[in-house]
Amino acid sequence: MDLEGVNETVIRAAKDAGADESASLMVVSDEVMTRFANDSLTVCKKIRGASLFVYMTKNRSRIVGASSNPEVSAVERFVGELYYSLVSLPKDPDFAELPAGARSYGSASARRRKRLLSSEDEVPELSARAIEAARSAGAKRTAGALESSHLEVDILTSTGTRGHDEGSKLLLNVRAFGDGEASGHGLSCSSTLREFDPERAGSLAGEHAKRMRNAKKPAEGEYQILMSPTVASNLISLMGSFASAFSVDAGTSYLAGKLGKKVASPAFSLRDHGRIEGALNPRSFDDEGLPTQTTGIIEEGVLKNYLHNLTTAKKSHARSTGNAGWIQPSPWNLEVGAGDSSYEEMVSEIKNGIVLTSNWYTRFTNYRTGEFSTVPRDGAYLVKNGEVESPINGLRVSDTLERMFSSVQLMSKDREWIQWWEVDEPTLCPWVLVDGVRVTKAYG
Numbered sequence: 001m002d003l004e005g006v007n008e009t010v011i012r013a014a015k016d017a018g019a020d021e022s023a024s025l026m027v028v029s030d031e032v033m034t035r036f037a038n039d040s041l042t043v044c045k046k047i048r049g050a051s052l053f054v055y056m057t058k059n060r061s062r063i064v065g066a067s068s069n070p071e072v073s074a075v076e077r078f079v080g081e082l083y084y085s086l087v088s089l090p091k092d093p094d095f096a097e098l099p100a101g102a103r104s105y106g107s108a109s110a111r112r113r114k115r116l117l118s119s120e121d122e123v124p125e126l127s128a129r130a131i132e133a134a135r136s137a138g139a140k141r142t143a144g145a146l147e148s149s150h151l152e153v154d155i156l157t158s159t160g161t162r163g164h165d166e167g168s169k170l171l172l173n174v175r176a177f178g179d180g181e182a183s184g185h186g187l188s189c190s191s192t193l194r195e196f197d198p199e200r201a202g203s204l205a206g207e208h209a210k211r212m213r214n215a216k217k218p219a220e221g222e223y224q225i226l227m228s229p230t231v232a233s234n235l236i237s238l239m240g241s242f243a244s245a246f247s248v249d250a251g252t253s254y255l256a257g258k259l260g261k262k263v264a265s266p267a268f269s270l271r272d273h274g275r276i277e278g279a280l281n282p283r284s285f286d287d288e289g290l291p292t293q294t295t296g297i298i299e300e301g302v303l304k305n306y307l308h309n310l311t312t313a314k315k316s317h318a319r320s321t322g323n324a325g326w327i328q329p330s331p332w333n334l335e336v337g338a339g340d341s342s343y344e345e346m347v348s349e350i351k352n353g354i355v356l357t358s359n360w361y362t363r364f365t366n367y368r369t370g371e372f373s374t375v376p377r378d379g380a381y382l383v384k385n386g387e388v389e390s391p392i393n394g395l396r397v398s399d400t401l402e403r404m405f406s407s408v409q410l411m412s413k414d415r416e417w418i419q420w421w422e423v424d425e426p427t428l429c430p431w432v433l434v435d436g437v438r439v440t441k442a443y444g
Contacts (some may be wrong), residue, residue, distance in 0.1 A: 001028055001050060001070065001277065002162070003026040003028060003154035003257075004153075004154055004156070004162070004164075004409075005157035005380045006024070006026045006052060006070045006075060007024040007026050007155070007162075007179055007278055008023075008089050008156060008199075009072055009075045009076065009292070010022065010052070010079055010156070010312055011024055011026035011156055011157070011158055012036050012057065012096075013080065013104055013361070014054070014056050014078040014079055014083065015158065016194070017056060017079060017080055017083035018055055018058065018083065018087075019056040019058055019083060019086070019158070020057045020058050021053070021055075021056065021097065021098050021157075021158050021159070022055060022056045022158045023055040023098060023155065023156070023157040023158070023255060023287070023289065023326075024052070024053070024054055024055075024156050024157075025054075025055075025153065025154070025155050025156070025287055026050070026051075026053075026070070026153070026154045026155075026224060026347055027050070027051045027053070027151065027152070027153050027154075028048070028049070028051075028151070029047075029049045029149060029150070029152075029317070030046070030047075030049070030067075030149065030150045030153050031046070031047045031048075031049075031147055031149040031150075032045075032047075032122075032123045032147070032148045032149075033045060033046075033047060033123070033131030033145065033146070033147045034046075034069065034123050034124050034127045034144045034145065034146050035144070036050060036127050036131060036142065036143060036144055036145070036192045037142075037143040037150075037309045037327050038141050038142075038143070039126060039135065039142055040101070041128075044123065044124050047095050047254060049068075050064065050068060050070050051066060051067075052068070052069075052070055052075065052078075053065075053066050053287070053326075054066070054078070054079060054082060054210075054378050055096075055287075055326045056079075056083060056086055056157050057058055057086075057095070057097075057401070058083070059091065059362050060087040060091040060092055060194060061086060061087070061090065061091050061092060061401070062086070062089075062092055062095065063085060063086040063089060064081055064326050065078065065082040065326070068284045069182075072340060072348050072434035074235060075222055075378055076147070076312075080247050080431050082267060082285070082304070083430050084202045088308055092311075092313060094311050095134075095311070096310040096312075096313070096314040096316045098158070098288060098289065098310070098322065099156055099157075099159065099161065099288060099289055099290055099310070100158075100159060100160075101161075101252065102159060102160025102161050102162075102326065103160075103161040103162075103163070103285070103289055103290075103291070104161070104162055104163060105162070105163025105164065105284045105285045105291075106163060106165075106284075107165065108119065109316075112197040116415075118430035119394040122148075122433065123148050123302070123428060124196045126146055126170075126172070127144075127160070127172075127198070128222050129145045129198045129199055129202070130142075130144070130146070130172060130174050130188075130199065130201055130202035131174075131188060131202060133198065133199040133201075133202030133203040133206065134174060134184075134186070134202035134203065134204065134209070134282075135202075135206065136203070136206065137176075137202070137203045137204075137205075137207045137404065138206050138207060138208025138209060138210030139176035139177060139184070139205065139206035139210070140177055140178050140209070141176075141177050141180065142174060142175065142176050142177070142202070142205065143174075143175050143329035144173045144174040145172075145174070145176075146170070146171070146172045146173075146198075147170070147171045148168075148169075148170050148441060149155060149168065149169055149171075150166065150167070150168045151166065151167050151168075152165070152166050152291050153165045153166075153283070155285060156216055157287055157288075157289045157426060159242055159289070161285075163284060163285045163289070165282065165284050165285070167172075167191065167255075167280075167281065168191060169186070169189070169190065169280045169419075170189070170190050170191075170193070170196045170279055171187075171188075171189050171280075171419060171420065172186075172187065172188040172189070172196070172201050173185075173186075173187055173202055173420050173421075174186045174187070174201050174202050174205040175205060175378065176202070176205035176206045176209035177209055178210055178212060178213055178350070179213050180213065180214075180274055180285075181212075181215070181393065181402060182210070182211075182212035182213045182215065182320045182439060183207050183208070183209050183377065183378045183379075183380050183393075184204065184206060184208025184209035184210075184211075184212060184357075185203040185204075185205055185208065185230070185357060185358035185377070185378035185379060186200070186202055186203070186204035186205035186206075186208075186397075187201055187230055187416075187418060187420055188200060188201040189280060189312045189335075189416070189417045189418055189419050189420070189426070190278070190280075190417065191279060191280055191417075192278075195335035195385070196279065199205050202276075203324075203377075204231075204357075207358075208357060208378060208379030211379070211381075211391055212378075212379060212391045212393070213245065213391070214300075214368050215380075215390075215392055215393040215394075216267055216390065216391075216392055216393070216439075217310070217390035217392065217393065217394040218354065218382055218395055218439060219310035219359060219440075220439060220440045221439060222431060222436050222437060222438055222439070223353045223354050223355060223437055223439050224350050224351065224352065224354070224409070224435050224436075225350060225353060225354055225397065225433070225434050225435075225437040225439075226346055226347065226350060226353060226354070226355045226356065226383070226431060226432070226433045227432045227433075227434070228355075228357045228427040228429060228431060228432065229357050229361075229415065229416040229418050229427075229430060230357065230358050230420075230421055230422075230423075231356045231358060231359045231374075231376070231420055232336070232355065232429050232430070232432040233418035233423045233427040233429040234359055234362055234374070234422045234423050234429070235362070235372075235374075235401060235404070235405075236270065236334060236336055236427055236429060237331075237423045237424060237425040237427050238362070238372075238401070239255075239270065239297075239298075239333060239401055239405070240270070240297065240307075240330075240331035240334045240425050240427075241330065241400070241424075241425065242254060242255050242366070242367075242370070243270075243272075243297045243303075243306055243307050243313075243331070244306065244307050244328055244330055245306040245307060245312035245313070245315075245316055245318075245327050245329060246309075246312055246325075246327070246328030246329060246333075247328070247367075248306055249312065249315065249316075250318045250366065250421045251368060252338050252369070253367065253389075253402060254367065254368060254369055254370030254400070254402060255306070255440070256304045256368070258305065258307075259303055259304070259306070260304075261301075261302065261303055262301050262302055262406070263298060263301065263302070263303045263402050263405075264298055264301040264402070264404070264405040264406055264408065265299040265301050265406050265407065265409075266300045266407035266409075266421070267279065267299055267301070267339065267409075267411060268298060268300075268336070268337070268405055268411075269296070269298055269299050269301075269336070269337035270294065270296075270297045270298040270334060270335070270336055270337075271294055271297060271323075271334070271337075272294070272307060272323065272331040272333065272334055272335075273292075273294050273332060273333045273334075274286075274291070274292020274294070274322060274333070274400045275292065275333075276294070276333055276335065276428075277331065277338040278417055279333040279394075279426065280417055280426035281332050281333050281419075281420050281425075282332075283332050283425050285322075286309070286320075286322045286323055286324040287309075287324045287325055287326050288309060288320070288324040288327070288331075290310075290322045290324065290325065290381060291322055292322040292332060293321060293322045293323045293356050294321070294401055295307065295322075300408070301340055305321065306318070306321075307321050307323040307329040307330065307331060308320045308321045308323060308329050309324030309325050309326070309328070309329040310324065312328075316400035317415040325359040330425070331425045332344045332426075333425070333426045333427075333428070334425055334426065334427040334428070334429075335340045335427075335428040336411070336415070336428065336429045336430060336432075337411075337412065338355070338412070338413055338414075338430055339403060339411025339412050339413060339416055339430055340413055341410045341411065341412055341413065341431075341433075342412065342413065342414075343412060343414075343431055345410070346410050346412060346431060346433050347383060347386060347388065347431045348386040349386070349409065349410060349433065350383040350385075350386060350433070351385060352383075352384060353382075354376075354380060354381065354382060354383065354392065354395075354439065355379075355380065355381040355383060355388065356376045356380050356397075357376075357378060357379035357380065358375060358376065358377055358379060359374045359375060359376045359377065359422065360374070360380040360422055361374060361375045362374040362422065369398050369400055370400040370401035370402050371398075371399075371402065372399065372400070372428070373396055373397065373398040374396070374397050374398060375395075375397075376393075376395055376396075376443050377393075379391075380392050380393060380395065394441060394443060395439050395440070395441065395442055396439070396440050396441065397438070397439055398438045398439075398443040399437050399438060400439065402437075403424055404437060405434070407434045407435045407436050407437075408432060408433070408434050409433045409434065409435055410432075410433040411431065411432050411433070412430040413430070414430065414431075415428050415429055415430045
């Protein structure tokens with residue numbers, strides 16, 4: 001598909017219609033996906049998707065639209081209809097012009113199009129390796145999904161900025177089941193085949209399914225909580241979203257009004273990267289054509305920056321951080337600073353606590369204060385005086401993000417990239433030990 005050609009059609013049609021400014025973003029994804037249940041592959045298919053995103057302005061009004069039809073006549077018709085809607089819109093009091101001056105980030109023809117896996121035979125083989133590892137570790141049956149995806153993003157603006165980015169990743173999610181309600185979970189997320197480890201993901205899931213037999217509900221109360229990278233990333237990726245200046249301005253972020261203030265433990269730092277080694281969502285440019293960068297969100301517990309696009313930056317008298325979103329800025333790839341402990345050392349420091357390996361159903365009761373609850377599953381263990389005593393289930397964790405991450409005690413040296421359906425923003429994350437977390441029954 002000629003991504004540059006589609007974008008050129010958009011910019012030409014927008015100019016012909018009478019737009020003051022325009023930007024076109026063409027995104028093409030190629031995916032090989034397998035699903036498995038009861039140790040058998042149930043789905044294996046290749047999926048190709050194409051999405052066109054268009055931004056236009058006229059007399060300080062602006063509009064954004066999306067289409068899945070890249071044919072020339074369809075694109076021209078779509079742009080015309082979008083412009084017709086644009087001229088009836090009121091002026092935006094926070095309007096910001098697109099960046100002046102043309103920038104270039106490479107072209108589709110110049111980039112090396114590297115795909116990790118392109119065969120419908122390769123992906124099932126990796127899934128089979130995860131299934132076998134889970135079974136060998138003690139699972140009675142398994143279920144999950146493996147996706148191998150390649151994404152191309154091409155941008156062109158009416159100010160002359162153009163660029164092309166590509167990236168590939170492998171995402172494996174394995175659940176293993178044992179006797180009764182016993183279950184375990186394993187992930188492997190990587191931008192390279194070399195770092196991808198289906199055996200480890202399957203083995204972890206199988207081990208937890210075996211260890212979770214005869215799990216009991218814990219007593220309600222306050223505990224030290226040792227969160228795996230999977231669990232911690234779920235909460236930290238949400239912190240990254242709360243750092244969006246759009247969320248702050250909308251009144252839906254607990255970080256509002258806290259720039260320069262302590263919002264976490266001095267041991268905790270959080271950064272966002274457009275590009276970093278191993279990134280699962282690498283981008284050289286944002287949706288407004290500005291270069292991405294590394295932005296320190298939280299440094300040693302202090303909130304240093306919100307994430308901005310041009311509009312939020314203008315409204316806040318700040319500078320764009322290269323995180324646009326035409327509507328709202330968002331993180332690209334989050335990184336939590338590493339600690340200096342091993343997993344074993346962290347467990348040894350727990351007096352009365354719980355190890356959590358997976359969670360779901362994270363919900364907020366108050367976005368402005370960061371109050372949330374989440375339900376652990378697939379491997380949770382009671383720890384007393386540095387010893388793992390027994391498996392537990394049927395619990396709910398409730399806290400505020402600020403209080404929880406202000407009570408960080410230790411973090412691990414080892415970190416993992418995490419992205420799955422509970423973690424939208426790819427996050428490089430260690431194990432995290434926090435204190436004083438309220439645990440109640442999830443049901444009953």
